Amino acid sequence: MKIAGATLNQTPFDWEGNSRNIISALSEAKEKQLDLICFPELSICAYGCEDMFYSNWLWKKCFDVLTEKILPHTKGIACVVGLPLVHNDKLYNCAAFIENGELKYLVPKQNLANDGVHYEVRWFTAWPVDLQETFTYKDKSYPIGDHVIEYEEYKIGFEICEDAWRTDRPANRLQKRGVNLILNPSASHFALNKSLARQELVVNSSKQFECTYVYANLLGNEAGRMIFDGEIMIAKEGRLIVKNQLLSFKDYQICFWDNSESNKEAELYVSNVNEEFQYAVALALFDYLRKSKSNGFVLSLSGGADSSTCAILVSEMIKIGLKELGLKRFLEKIHKTEWMQEITQNKRPETTIAQKLLTTAYQSTSNSGHSTYEAARKLAQEIGAVFYHWNIDDEVETYSKKIEQNLNRPLTWEKDDVALQNIQARARSPIIWMLANINNALLITTSNRSEGDVGYTTMDGDTSGSIAPIAAIDKFFIINWLKWAESALNYKNLSYVNKLSPSAELRPKDKKQTDEQDLMPYELLLEIEKLAIRDKLSPVEVYESLKNAAIADKHLLKKSIIKFFQLWTRNQWKRERLAPSFHLDTFNVDPKTWCRFPILSSGFKEELSILEKWD
Known part of the structure; x- marks a missing residue:
C-alpha cells in the first residue's frame, strides 16, 4: 500500500x-497510485469559520459538498476529509472515511481544544468514548462514532488534532483494539519551535502504540490570524519515514509512503526560529493579500527596527512566492496577471513586483534624525519599494496652535510631554491612510508585542492599519532577527537600521530619546512578560523568579516589574483596538485570540504594594 498525508490551504466558506x-489533490494521488490519503481537520469548510459554526446551514453545505462534489472523485482510492456535522442536535467535528466512492464512516473528535487560540468548546461537542450510532441525512444512513475501520491489511483508528495531546488519548484504547494505523487530521496553529514538539509526538506515538502514524495539518493563513504550517509526517514504530517542507505557498501538498520501502527514513526537523519567522509571516502576508483581494501594502517606513522588519517580510513574501510558485502562478494567485508582460521584460522580477506591491513613506518632523531617513530610503531602494518623503511639521503645528488658542497657554515639553509626542504620531495617520485608500492597499501597522504589553504606542497614530504582522512577537526577537536578516538574507542596507538604537523620535533631539530609556531593557521586558502574561505569575512571583538571574540588578528588576504591571493594566483598551495580527509565538497579547484581560481593574494595587516592600 501507498499511504499519504495531504495539506490544504483553505478559506472559510470558499x-x-x-x-x-x-479534488486536485485526489487527482494527483490517483496518478501516483496511492491507496489512502488523509486530509486535514475541517478541510471542507476550513477551521476558522468562528461563530458561523452555530448556523444550521453550514454543516449541511459541507455534507452536500462532500457527497455531491468530492465523492465522485474518490473512485479507486480511500481518503479522509474533515467537516462539521450535527447529530442529535449537537455539532461534532468529524473525519469522514471514504472508500472507492462510498462514504463508509464518520468519526467525531473526542477531545476539544479550548486554550490559547482555540475555542472549540464554544461550538462543538466532544464525542463519548466507545459510543457508536447511526447518522441520517436526506434519507441515507451512515455509521458515526468511535470506530475502528478495517481497510486492506490495516486496522485504522483516529486521533483528530487535540485528541493526540491528551493524557487519556484515543490511542491508548485503539492499541488494545488492534489498531496498526492511526490517522491524525489536524488544524494545529503555527508557533515558533512547535514543529519539534509535533515531531516528537508523532514519532513517539508510532513507537508507543506499535503502529504507523499519519499526521496531516492545514496550511496557510486561512482566516486572518492563525497560520497553519501544513506539516505532514508519517512515522512507523519509532522512525520518521516521511516529512514535508513547511509553510508552502502552494494550494496543497502530498507526501506518501510506500510500505514496501521498509528501510525508508526521513531527516528529523531541526528548528531555526529565524527562518520559521521569515517563512511564516511571508506566507501569512501572501494569503492575507490575495484573500482580501487588495492591491498591495502601504507602510510608514521610519527607518526603525519594526517598520524595517515589516518591509523585509513583504520583500521575502515576493521572493519566496516567486521561487516556489513561479511568476505566472504567483501573479494568478494575487489576481494580477495583467502585470505579466511588463515583469518578464525586467531582469529582476522581484524588484518590479515590489515596486507594485509595496509603497513606503518616511514622515519626518523636526525631531526626526537624518540617520533614520537614510536607513528608510536605502532599505526601500534595496527592496525595490516605492519611497516617498514628506514632512508633517505643518500639521502638527496647526493642531497645537488650535489647542493653545483655546487653552490660552502655550504647550510645553515640561507640562505636555505625552500630548506633544502623540500628536506627531497621530498627524501621520490621515495621510498614510489616504495613500492606502488611493492604492486600495492594506496599511501595515508596525506594533510589536513588547509595545502591546505596556501600551508604548499611540492609538490612531502608529497603531493605524489594516494588518499588524509583528504584533505577536517581542522587540528583543525583532532586533536580533534583523541582524540575522542582514547577513543570512543579504539585505546589506539593513546595516543602517541595525546601527541605530530604537527610538520613537518624538521628543526634541537634545533629549536623546530611546525606547529602552522610556521603558526598560527589551531583554528584561521579555522575561517579565513571559512570566507575567504567559505563565500568569503575580508581581512577587515574577520578582522571585528573576532576582537571581544576571539580567538586571535587584533595584532595576523591581522597578521594571512594577512599571510593567502598571502599564499592562492601564493599557488593555489599546490592545482591544489593535489591528488583526498573526499568532507567531507560544503566546500573544491579542484579546481576540489568546489573552483576555479586564479593561478596568485595581491594577494589581495590593500585589505591587507587597512587591515594593519585598526583599
Whole structure:
C-alpha cells in the first residue's frame, strides 16, 4: 500500500476553492497510485469559520459538498476529509472515511481544544468514548462514532488534532483494539519551535502504540490570524519515514509512503526560529493579500527596527512566492496577471513586483534624525519599494496652535510631554491612510508585542492599519532577527537600521530619546512578560523568579516589574483596538485570540504594594 498525508490551504466558506484543492489533490494521488490519503481537520469548510459554526446551514453545505462534489472523485482510492456535522442536535467535528466512492464512516473528535487560540468548546461537542450510532441525512444512513475501520491489511483508528495531546488519548484504547494505523487530521496553529514538539509526538506515538502514524495539518493563513504550517509526517514504530517542507505557498501538498520501502527514513526537523519567522509571516502576508483581494501594502517606513522588519517580510513574501510558485502562478494567485508582460521584460522580477506591491513613506518632523531617513530610503531602494518623503511639521503645528488658542497657554515639553509626542504620531495617520485608500492597499501597522504589553504606542497614530504582522512577537526577537536578516538574507542596507538604537523620535533631539530609556531593557521586558502574561505569575512571583538571574540588578528588576504591571493594566483598551495580527509565538497579547484581560481593574494595587516592600 501507498499511504499519504495531504495539506490544504483553505478559506472559510470558499466551497469552490476548497473542494477544488481537495479534488486536485485526489487527482494527483490517483496518478501516483496511492491507496489512502488523509486530509486535514475541517478541510471542507476550513477551521476558522468562528461563530458561523452555530448556523444550521453550514454543516449541511459541507455534507452536500462532500457527497455531491468530492465523492465522485474518490473512485479507486480511500481518503479522509474533515467537516462539521450535527447529530442529535449537537455539532461534532468529524473525519469522514471514504472508500472507492462510498462514504463508509464518520468519526467525531473526542477531545476539544479550548486554550490559547482555540475555542472549540464554544461550538462543538466532544464525542463519548466507545459510543457508536447511526447518522441520517436526506434519507441515507451512515455509521458515526468511535470506530475502528478495517481497510486492506490495516486496522485504522483516529486521533483528530487535540485528541493526540491528551493524557487519556484515543490511542491508548485503539492499541488494545488492534489498531496498526492511526490517522491524525489536524488544524494545529503555527508557533515558533512547535514543529519539534509535533515531531516528537508523532514519532513517539508510532513507537508507543506499535503502529504507523499519519499526521496531516492545514496550511496557510486561512482566516486572518492563525497560520497553519501544513506539516505532514508519517512515522512507523519509532522512525520518521516521511516529512514535508513547511509553510508552502502552494494550494496543497502530498507526501506518501510506500510500505514496501521498509528501510525508508526521513531527516528529523531541526528548528531555526529565524527562518520559521521569515517563512511564516511571508506566507501569512501572501494569503492575507490575495484573500482580501487588495492591491498591495502601504507602510510608514521610519527607518526603525519594526517598520524595517515589516518591509523585509513583504520583500521575502515576493521572493519566496516567486521561487516556489513561479511568476505566472504567483501573479494568478494575487489576481494580477495583467502585470505579466511588463515583469518578464525586467531582469529582476522581484524588484518590479515590489515596486507594485509595496509603497513606503518616511514622515519626518523636526525631531526626526537624518540617520533614520537614510536607513528608510536605502532599505526601500534595496527592496525595490516605492519611497516617498514628506514632512508633517505643518500639521502638527496647526493642531497645537488650535489647542493653545483655546487653552490660552502655550504647550510645553515640561507640562505636555505625552500630548506633544502623540500628536506627531497621530498627524501621520490621515495621510498614510489616504495613500492606502488611493492604492486600495492594506496599511501595515508596525506594533510589536513588547509595545502591546505596556501600551508604548499611540492609538490612531502608529497603531493605524489594516494588518499588524509583528504584533505577536517581542522587540528583543525583532532586533536580533534583523541582524540575522542582514547577513543570512543579504539585505546589506539593513546595516543602517541595525546601527541605530530604537527610538520613537518624538521628543526634541537634545533629549536623546530611546525606547529602552522610556521603558526598560527589551531583554528584561521579555522575561517579565513571559512570566507575567504567559505563565500568569503575580508581581512577587515574577520578582522571585528573576532576582537571581544576571539580567538586571535587584533595584532595576523591581522597578521594571512594577512599571510593567502598571502599564499592562492601564493599557488593555489599546490592545482591544489593535489591528488583526498573526499568532507567531507560544503566546500573544491579542484579546481576540489568546489573552483576555479586564479593561478596568485595581491594577494589581495590593500585589505591587507587597512587591515594593519585598526583599
